[in-house]
Amino acid sequence: MLQTFALLGQGFLDCLTLMNIFCAVVGCLLGSLIGVLPGLGISGTVAILLPITYGMSPLSALIMISGIYFGSQYGGAITSILVNIPGESTSIVTCFDGHPLAKRGMAGKALSTAAISSFCGGMIGMVGLTFAASTLAKVALGFGKVEFFSIVVFGLILLTSISGKNQLKGLIVVCLGVVLGCIGLDDLYGTVRFTFGIVDLYKGISFVTFVMGVYGITELMGAICIPEEQGSVMDFRMRDQFLNGQDAKQIWKTIIRSSILGFGVGLVPGAGSTLATFFAYGMERSLSKHPEKFGTGLLEGVAAPEAANNAAMYAGMVPLLSLGLPFTSSMALLMSAFIIHGITPGPLFIAENPTLFWGLIASMFVGNVLLLIINLPLVGIWASLLKVDFNILMPLITFITFAGGYAINYSVFDMGVMVACGFVGFFMSACGYNMAALAVGLFLSSTLENSFLGTMTLYHGNLLAALIDRPVAAVILGIAVIALVISISKSLMQYFKKDGGKQ
């Protein structure tokens, strides 16, 4: 325990340099700036802004990326409250009570509640992350290929079962993601696969380029080509912004409960922050003495989802930092950002790079505090951004995305891949295919293949013998199979029960 605090203290020393604080401030500002724009989700925002960190030292880059990540999350809440358009899927629930509060002239209080709840949720999540990640990393040091194979299968199955509405489509996109991840030179044998003679494909599809396409270009395409009214922004006064003692008393229990629940939900692979917000809101409504008032403008209705989604985001970092396995698209993108800067998260990451790990944890703490300090006074500026003509902003962001896509590998071919991914992503997401599962499938493809091939070679093609030899892997894989069977039978029951297939 004492060693943990000592390392954390060292992390703060490394993190609190002028340059790193500047990076955190810029990251938070840029994240909030782009996150406030409806239509651009967290993954899109991080993908678009990632090139800014090129050329920085790894720690400064991580600090800026964390700032962008959490800033974009907060930006989504602003849009939800003031315009009733969720900037991200994690902000949908915030709209339920946030916008009614704004309509009643309490926009400032709703925004303060969102900021403070996010901060507290983040802090609780961070404490959980600190202990869970270092503990899991120690456990994971004993993991072999069989365990990693089981964990990846487990995560992918849960991702399709929990987050998507249609399990079959979920399975299709996961398999498609894994196959797309096989494009290029094979890691083990150096054989060229799926390249169709195109030399640019030898290195495979860059994950960041792919995400920029399926999230960035797809979302921009939707924003430009689907005519929607630009919502009217609610006016508010700065002096109405601060919470009084009564308000604080009203929400503190909600914040703590929702943060703990959010962290727990976020630990489940594939569940992600969005599900955590719905669970937390549902829990608060069922615990409330006035459940009928939820949806009419209650501060608890804003505090619950905001605390839960921040805590869940930190929980999502536990498998990322300790196992090197991201199970949401935004975490996969974050991992790509780490890899771009020469950092490979995994069981050895914490032991071999304590400076970076604890610096990252400390930077998240600093980023969280900065977000609270920066965003409350600046909320008026973010709100005014919502009044800017989106017909000008969206084309500008399109070309920033293109330039960012080029900057990853200095490749015009990658820009073409982005356009193709945007085109495919637009139709697939409209047809109900889960793009997060596709992205995570693509990202985990090589881990899945290498661990699977390693297992098969090690146990001479006998998977059963491998599972008997490694009981932890057997349990994980068993849970995954049970989850898959339950989810498929549930879908089939719904399909036949509802309308005999005439949905």
Add this chain to the structure above:
Amino acid sequence: MKEKVLQRMNKIVAALLLLIGVVALTAALRDLKFGSFAKPQAGFAPIIFSIGLIIFSAINLVIELFRKNSIPENLKHVDWKKWFLYMSICIAYVFFIKKIGFTVDTFLCLLMMLKLTGQRGILKPLIISAVFSVILWALFTYAMNVALPAADWF
């Protein structure tokens, strides 16, 4: 009635296209070695996952054939003319970037995209496009040390 049939056809066509695409992708694997379960080769994982993909896509097509739901809600509201033009501008941008260089290409395509999104007049879109393309070029070149594509003739 005719519209309903067309709407249903849309999803079937999407599922069919997916299946055709997947089969075509799998065909590209025919030269790869599968190996054996004890000694898997480079084609082992892609072949297994491609077969899974074909099976799932085929089931999906069958389900879509028996479903009577309409066109996806999101696609109902798409301004297809704008969508086509947006895609065309994006493709043209990528195609011409090496030929005419980043700044000129960005200026021209941004100008077209601003007109596409409904900017009136010519002066305002012209100024926005010119200023933005130069700022973007300067930002990437000087602040981020990224050498953006220059024109072939430059």
